[in-house]
Amino acid sequence: MRNKITVTLTVAALAWLGSSHSTLADGEIVAAFTKNQVDPHFEGVRAGVEQMAKKMHATVRQYVPTKPNNITEGMSQLEDVGVTKPAVILFMPIDPKAQLPTIKRLIEGGTPIVNYNDKAGDAPYLSFVGEDDYKLAYDIAKTLFEHLGGKGNVVILEGVKGSNTGDERKRGFDAALKEYPNIKLLASQPANFQRLLGLQVMENFIQQFSDIDGVLSAADASALGAAEALKSAGRTKTAVVSINGVPEAVEAVKEGSLLAIAEFNGFKIGCVATEIGLRAIRGEKTPKRLLIPGAIITKANFAEWLVPYDKRTCPTAESYAAGQ
Amino acid sequence: MTTLQAPVSTALPAVPVPMLVRLAIIVVICVALSLISPAFATIDNALNLLRQASLLFLVASGLTLVIIGGGLDLSIGANLTLCACLSASVIKLTGQPVAGVAVALGCGTLVGLTNGLLINRLKIPAFLATFGMLWVAQGIAYWFMAGQVIYGFPAAFRFFGGGFWLGVPVPIWVMLAVGAGCLIFLTRTTIGREVYVMGANEAAASLSGIPIARRRMLLYALSGFAAGLAALIYVARLNAAEPGIGEPLLLPAIAAVLVGGTSLFGGSGSILGTLSGAVILTLIVAALNLLNVGSAWHPFVTGAVILLAMLTDAFAARRAGH
Amino acid sequence: MSDQTLPGSPVTVGGYLARVPGVAFILLAMVVAFQIGNPRFLSITNLSNVGLQASLLLMLALPMTLVILTSGLDLSVGALIGLAAVIIATLLVAGWSIFSALAAAVALGLVVGLLNGFMISYLALPAFVVTLGTMGLCEGLALALTNGEPIGGFTPALEAFYRAAVFGIPVPVLVAAAFYGLLYLVLYRTRFGIYIFAVGGNKDAVHLAGIRANLVHMAVYVVCSVSVALSAVLLLGRTNSAHPTVAVGMEFEAIAAVVLGGTSFEKGQGWLFGTVLGVLAITVLRNGLNVLSVEPSLQVVCVGVLLIAALLIDRNRKRPVARITE
Known part of the structure; x- marks a missing residue:
């Protein structure tokens, strides 16, 4: 008896799941x-x-x-x-x-x-x-290097190795690095676009290198993790830049824990x-x-990107x- | 002659030899890394690594209890995700960290109790009941979050993840407290001893009057509670809750328990073992990073460590005449 | 073993029905509901989709059934099929012939199977831990060999093979069906098959009966690993490139399918065809939810509910113990 009830309920539930969508x-x-x-x-x-x-x-x-x-x-x-x-x-x-x-x-x-x-x-x-992922990465890296006055030590938090997005962004970072001979790349490790990995990779960088001036992150989530690590280590002078511009990261730009973001909207x-x-x-x-085209989001212009998605108007x- | 029967632990663990081996391994890795990099042997770095280990330990601690009792909990990662998302939204809504703490611990315990109920009343194998629960909890978390991230919490709450007390990060204190709690529970209480008996031989435990069903409910509830607690530390540490945080933690947590010497047959193991397991796994990742070994090798090395830990324990046990 | 019928005894229709696992009823219910929800569900195109999607999971779940019959478990299959795919692809790109590349995959399967089998059988170590360890080894090797990047650019013959059809039936479905037939014969028509059930039932008794129980036990893991490594050909055909970690996690789905199909972790009870039903249930559920465009987050919940519901049905029925014979 119970089986019949279970089967009937399953059919009813699945049919409802289906109909609720197809009638729209x-x-x-x-x-x-x-x-x-x-x-x-x-x-x-x-x-x-x-x-x-x-x-x-x-x-x-x-x-x-x-x-x-x-x-x-x-x-x-x-x-x-x-x-x-x-x-x-x-x-x-x-x-x-x-x-x-x-x-x-x-x-x-x-x-x-x-x-x-x-x-x-x-x-x-x-x-x-x-x-253009390559150009976004290139532009944001240049923004960071200019902010540092063309010299200093930086680290890279890469995306997922082998993904088109991750590879193109890494390529853009590298291209900008070549143009600034006085910027030294200390290390580059994958943080897989993830927050926890960004945090932990950054914690290890902080232990390894006493002097990090800038962080290039391939995405917002890992940048936010890195900023968190820097904050709790008291290294507030290190500038973090990233790519994407989700509202949370834009808020971090507003507060100053991220320097700038290349907009991937x-x-x-x-x-x-x-x-x-x-x-x-x-x-x-x-x-x-x-x-x-992606803008560079900084303290000067962030307001547009803080609007929640459902309040924005499509271009x-x-x-x-x-x-x- | 080999046997499929679970090895019945003859005595409760005093200072087992495998623990000394693990301590020795930790010391050796630390000394080696200090020689390679002077930046390694600093108090700051030790605290940094312990803080990373503490997150892993918290997830693994409840799992240890369940496994000693002869069960398994695959839902801890998804449970952590769900607790993190629910408690984060409650903190945002009410502005009260206390409410968030209550929600996380409550949610975790509730998911754990549901696991226990499925296994007890419906006689579903622990592996499948908790695997089903993994999907349900993860799905609810996705649905609840609708692709968003909840972020930006009051400083009082973030203290649990990023704060220091007496110069030591708060998560390490939490780890020590939970470890001490589990240690006392397992070795100094009657119920804790019953858990070992139950894990070693359920039928015998039942015959000797141990209420198996109630003990099992308690173990899964504790496992869920630990997931809820870990969720709080995670959210406070990351200053954000997202529906992807728990899932990658399941296998490392199981690995930490196993490297710690707890047997999946049930009935043997210790919380200190799990602590050493979490520390060893964290140290190994740190070592690979320091040696500039690509992150691609991490799963390989973790797998090798799991096998080595198991093999050494097996040979040690055979030497000891089991 | 007293409640198991002897080989050759007749099986009645009623006996068959009583043995059907709960997942069969759920499968039927899903098919009816999905067909009501979208009339194209039972179209030839979609059925062939279901077949394609089920065949790969089946290639993992069928040998997993043998492993679970021996009260074991193999968590390494998902990582192993990924590693085998990486190795086959690398060798093909390096100019090896398909057959030599396949031979290498078989060798890989042998090594992993012997490693798993030896530790689990002769050393009596827990299968969960051993195979979790080898899972890490395989996943790590696959990642390290590829540096995490997919390998493509090998012969298009694999994809052509995967996409081909005989009398309208996709080749992967035929391969999976043939594999089922083979395992069926092994399990129900050979001494080795009887030993597998017996090792799961009571390994000590098998040993005392003068059969090399440890060898049988180890052989099960070897069969599993070798067939999984060979299945990498289907994976390569499907994805047209080798991803190091593409199938990590599939081991849990394969195990769930086996248990849904009525094979139990204890005492050598199980039914090979039940595994086919379990795989179909998981595949039809996912396919149907896509065809009905159910919201993604609900899809995740549905998988969990299916698992628990199927087991609940079984819990509420009294099924006779599965038999040695089919």
Whole structure:
């Protein structure tokens, strides 16, 4: 008897889970892929997608692996989304090499795809919407080195080794280092875009090196961890810079525990990718490639980035198109 | 002739030889590192490393109790995440650190009790009950946080993670207090002794009148409580709560317990062992960093240390005539 | 062993039904519910997706069933398949033929299996700790060999193999089915199979009966590691590149699938086909939630609820002890 009740309840619950989503359909369905539910950057992306889709009367379905950045789950979700036949897919790769064949099959099967946030190899995408990780890293490193007067000791907190984002940002840091011969790189270790790792790697750096003037972090989370470590060691003179600009990090710029951030704006990327995707499938002409310029966020201009995602207004693709 | 039966510990641990071996290993690593780098042998660095070890120890302490009692708790990492997220939001809402502390400890204990209930009443194996709970707790944390991070806590609260008392970081004091508590519980109380008996041979323990179900509830509740406590220290240390903080801690915590010499068959082990396990693992990571060995090798070395610790214990036990 | 029927005794339909684990009912319920939620759920495309997604987990869960039948556990399979993939990919890029690369993978599987098996069987060390240790060794080696970066650019033949289909059935599904058939024969039609159940039931008794119980016990781990290392071919075909840590964590899903399928950690009780049901339940759940576009955070909760619910159903039914024979 209990079994029947359990089975009936399961069917009812699952049917409810399904229906609650499928009845919402109104206009085209946008399937948006992000890499995890942990990093607020992707929450920014999802918020941007939702806002623009609502404005353009489309419905969003979010796909996120249950384990952060899990490639096999990411593969399965791509396969499964093919079954639901969305009007357009917004896609960012967990691993371009692995996912490209599935992407190509989806496009051949007639599902248009916009590649956003980071590059996903060579396929007939409607468009690429993102930022230039190399340039962001290069610019923020120069900002730090100028602040230090062109000389001093720095350390690098890298991202995830092997990820496109992590590697490009490291490359940008290295390029800037070459231009400043009096800046000495003491050490460079991966902090995997993570807060706890950022904190612990920095704690060990503090023990190893008595004199650190600057920290280059590949992402906000590890920079915030590093700033925390510096604060509790009383090394408040060390300047930390980072890339992304999630609200928490911007608040740290306001308080002074971070010097500056190169803006890698998930919200804007989400907005513009959605707009371009929907316009393209509605038959309008859209740019093949759109790079959103990133500002340097400092104490002088931080206010814009402190606004919560749901209170922000989407920029339009047009406002960026002029410079392309 | 080998046997599948759990080795019944013949006596409660006095000063077991394996503990001395572990102490010796710690001393050797420290001396070697001091020779390599003069910056290593400083009080500051010792406190720094102990503070890192304390976070690992706190997660592993409750797990040690569960494993000695013959169980396993895979949900501690996810439980920590959930406690961290809930308590962080309560502190933000009320501005009262005390409320956050209550929520974290309460949530952790509740998750632990649920584990105990699933295992006791429904006879689900501990491995699966707590594995299921891992997913449930992690899912609730994701849903609750909706991709956000909660950050910026009052200084009074952050004192637990980043503060100093008598020149020593607060997490180390917490570690010492929890360690002392567990030590007294395991060696000086009747219930603690019963836990060893229960872990060694549940049927015999039951026959001798030990209320297995109640003891098990207590152990999982303590494990959950420790996860809640660790969550508080983490949030205070990081000054932030995010839904990804607990999951990477599960395997290192299990490793710390095992390197500490606690047997997964149940019935033997000690909290001091887990303390030494946490310190050894932290020291090894520090050593690899100091030697500039890439972080890619960390899992390899951790795995090798787990195997070596187990093999030495097994041979020591055989020598001792078990 | 007195409640186990002897080899060759007839199995009635009722006996079969009573043995079906609770997860089978949940699987049925999910299929019905998902089909109501989205009529494309039972389409050919989606069924082939489910097949592809299930096949890899099945390649880990089937040999894991043998290990769990001996009251053991193998946590190293996820890390091992990643390391095997890295080694195969590296050798292929270096110009080795596919067969020599596969031979290297088999050698790797042998080494890891012998290491696990020797320590667990002859030294009587706990399987959880031993395989947690070898998991670290494999994961670390894979990371160190690749410096954490994925290896690509090997022959497209692997992907072509993975994507091929015979009579519309994807090759990986056929491979998994063939592997099931093979293990079925080994487990239910050979002496070795009977010994496996017996070692799980009472290793001492097996030893006293004059059978080399330790050898049988070790062989189970070798079978597991070698087949897992070979399965790396499917992983490489799927991801078209070798990721050092891509499958770390999959060992827990494989173990969950085995136990969902009604194999118990104790006393050599289990059912190979139950593992297929367990794998299907986990895969269908994840696939269905995606097809219905259920919110990501709820998906995480659902996996946990599935695990506990299936075990609850089993708890509330009285199933006869699993038999030695099929």
